[in-house]
Amino acid sequence: MSDIIKLLPDHVANQIAAGEVVQRPASVVKELLENSIDAGASQIKLLVKDAGRTLVQVIDNGKGMSTTDARLSFERHATSKINSADDLFALNTKGFRGEALASIAAVAHVELKTKTEGEEVGTQIEIEGSVIKSQEVCATLQGTSIAVKNLFFNIPARRNFLKSDSVELRHIIDEFQRVALAHESIAFMLYHNDSELFNLPIANKRQRIVGVFGPKTNEKLVPVTEETEIVDIDGFIVKPEFSKKTKGEQFFFVNDRFIKHPYLNHSVSAAFDGLLPDRARASYFIYLKVDPKSIDINIHPTKTEVKFEDEHAIYTLLRAAVKHSLGQFNIAPVLDFNRESNMDTPYSYKNKEAQVPKVDVDRSFNPFEQEQKVKTSSYSGTPHYEKKNAAGWENLYDGLDKRNSSNSFSHLQIENEPETESLFVEHESKGFKDLKETDSDSANTYQLHNKYIVSAIKSGMMLIDQQRAHQRVLYEEFLRNITVKESVSQQLLFPLRLNYSPAELAIFKDLKESLENTGFALSMPEDGVLEVSGIPASIQESEVSIVLEQLLSDVEQEVPDTGFSQTDVLAKSMAKSMAVKTGEKLDELSREHLVNKLFACTEPTMSPFLKKTFITLTVDELDRKFNA
Incomplete structure (x- = not known):
């Protein structure tokens, strides 16, 4: 051989x-x-x-x-x-x-x-x-x-x-x-x-972070410092109110080498427990110094993963250092049951002698001036007094026995809150009419657990995932707007000024034309600032920063099951951000409109992320379940 x-x-x-x-x-x-x-x-x-x-x-x-x-x-x-x-x-x-x-x-x-x-x-x-x-x-x-x-x-x-x-x-x-x-x-x-x-330029750690992520970063940083025999901890954490839903600003450095370490990341997240907004991630720039003999950096080709000799001790020390920093700079609430804060001496009164209080007495005050002494009878030694305007207090009770309808609680009126507008505008579409029962006067759709839309069809019933269905509708709408370059935009009376790092602004600059085709009006008047003067008609002003942050995250991570073009990535990201979420209640008109719009799409069966939008159950399948 x-x-x-x-x-x-x-x-x-x-x-x-x-x-x-x-x-x-x-x-x-x-x-x-x-x-x-x-x-x-x-x-x-x-x-x-x-x-x-x-x-x-x-x-x-x-x-x-x-x-x-x-x-x-x-x-x-x-x-x-x-x-x-x-x-x-x-x-x-x-x-x-x-x-x-x-x-x-x-x-x-x-x-x-x-x-x-x-x-x-x-x-x-x-x-x-x-x-x-x-x-x-x-x-x-x-x-x-x-x-x-x-x-x-x-x-x-x-x-x-x-x-x-x-x-x-x-x-x-x-x-x-x-x-x-x-x-x-x-x-x-x-x-x-x-x-x-x-x-x-050459600078210190804080100046370098500000130079990389923009001048607005300086006010967000809280220093963290701790020196132990095992590890020296230095760096900064970002205040909870400035946290983001992306992983962009999470940096660990060990002996001046960038690493990725989920275990230590969990340590910092645990220190922020209860302080971060919903689904937000802690941001930090942590520099660790350890003995080179206590780590192994030769476990990955890119050298971004290391193995510590005592990971548990470093985890505990890091969490304690971050918690101490949050408390020291009044970021986290502190509970001290041993003393009352209102008993502390104000700084302005420290080192001052106590002054003896003085009591002023009005010797001319006579509480009986308003009363007249009444002559007493010969057989009684007890004095009697008669007050002026004695009947004045009785006037307060006049009219209680009268049935005055104007003051009765039976006619109490309560101001009603204005009704919120429907999520979807009323619009007729023929995409789904052929599948529905035409001889029923009752509601054609029902909502199940604020997640699924139930609709009757000739062969049985259909269950539609409202979030995935709306994602498909919005996805095709954005694709059409970007391609045709015809979108409805609402101008803002006061433009929004959002702060981003130079790298993030570079992404927006690259996406500017496509974003404008969806209805955004963007400009960059100065370094680190993105000004939004117009937004798509289907988005609210309060949701702009959320949509743009999600877009940044998707572009950086290229979106799961990434598309083939920048337009596709943009349409997917905005559809994911703006679609109705699981748990939102939809009225009958909104449900009908969503179903009609879904079946008017070119691909109604799948969401933009290749997930099923609906399933059907035939009458025969339901009969078999009852007869099983």
Whole structure:
């Protein structure tokens, strides 16, 4: 039998490794930024074109590389960070496995320019698909510049799996923010298609957070600090009233490395218990310092997951620190049964001598001035007094025995509250009339548990999920409005001013045209502010921020069962936010209108998220259940 096991060629092995390390342009950004930080750079510039498809370039002023190091940096498992297996458990650097540059070079065109301090000239290397095309000296500044062009040029299938430019840019911004938040002592700049998105100078942690998420963030932050033998905790939490329903502002850093840790996230959420609005999530920027020997960061290719030696102790300490901070800054209510707060001495009266109270007496006061003394009879020594206007009090009771209809409670009128308008306007549609009984004068639909609409049909009965049905109706309506560009908009007397981070505003800028086609009127008068002067006719002013927050979340997470276009994502998100919810009571007219509109849709059987909108039960099926 012939041998069947063979060694893979280097270029194939590099492409396989690239599948783990380089998943999208954002992966390249993360690896290159971390290499610049390890090189001791104090200023890092990131240039991106076409959301990373065409170019990802990182320029730093670090210590640079020699000619030999520049060549070896593209070999697999070539690293300066570790010499033995024991070094894996005492890491203080970002990269250490030596796979990043080799994996990137296997699936892209890479151009490297680098020069060390004291050298007159640097080194320039060009690589295409793991093949070195040229290596020569060049004139360049101290530090390193790596340009990654035409990502996945030799793997078309991987390139086709990339999302739209807006989605890929969002991932790049996320990686940039994570690295920038962890290293406030380094200046960062981000440019996309020659336009500046971020310019972050050297600052402290609070200034860096404000620089990333906008000036309005400063008033939302509450500091958290705790030092123990196990872990040092530093950072900020966001006040509960500013919490969001998205996961956007949840950051954990361990030894200046961004991580995802559901267990620690639960610790912070537990500290906020009872303080957050319904379905809102706690926002935080928590920096943890632990002994490198007590964690293992080599358990995931992207190094965003770590294993702590004593997770339970860190969980307890973190929850206690957050609770202490909430109480210290009067965010959480404090109950102290040992003293009464109203017994505390006001600050303005401290260190003052007590004054003896003085009593003023009106010696001319005579309570009997209004009474006249009456002569007493000869046989009685008890005095009698007669009051003036003695009958005055009796006048208060005049008329009680009269039946005055004007003052009777039998004619008491109570002002009624105005009736709320129907959810749907009255509109006739023929989409469902053929299925309904035509010889019944009673109601055609009924609501079950404020969730399902029951309707009789010729063959039996139909159960309609009101939320999914309304999602389908709104989804097709928004798609039609965006495509035809004809929508009804109601202008606001006082425009709404909503605060968002630069990254979130970039998403709205990209969606601006589609949002305007649905009825929104948007503008961005200043940094960090989105002004809404018009909204769709089917939405209330109080729901605008909820709809836009849901839209941000769906765009960032690409919506479950994501669509094929930006329009589809927008229509799905708005339909999900604005549809009637389970538990809402609908009157008969609203139910009839919803049923008619549903069966006028092009695809009434499924919601936009591919869930059934209704089921039918025939009379035969009901008979079998009774006769079983």
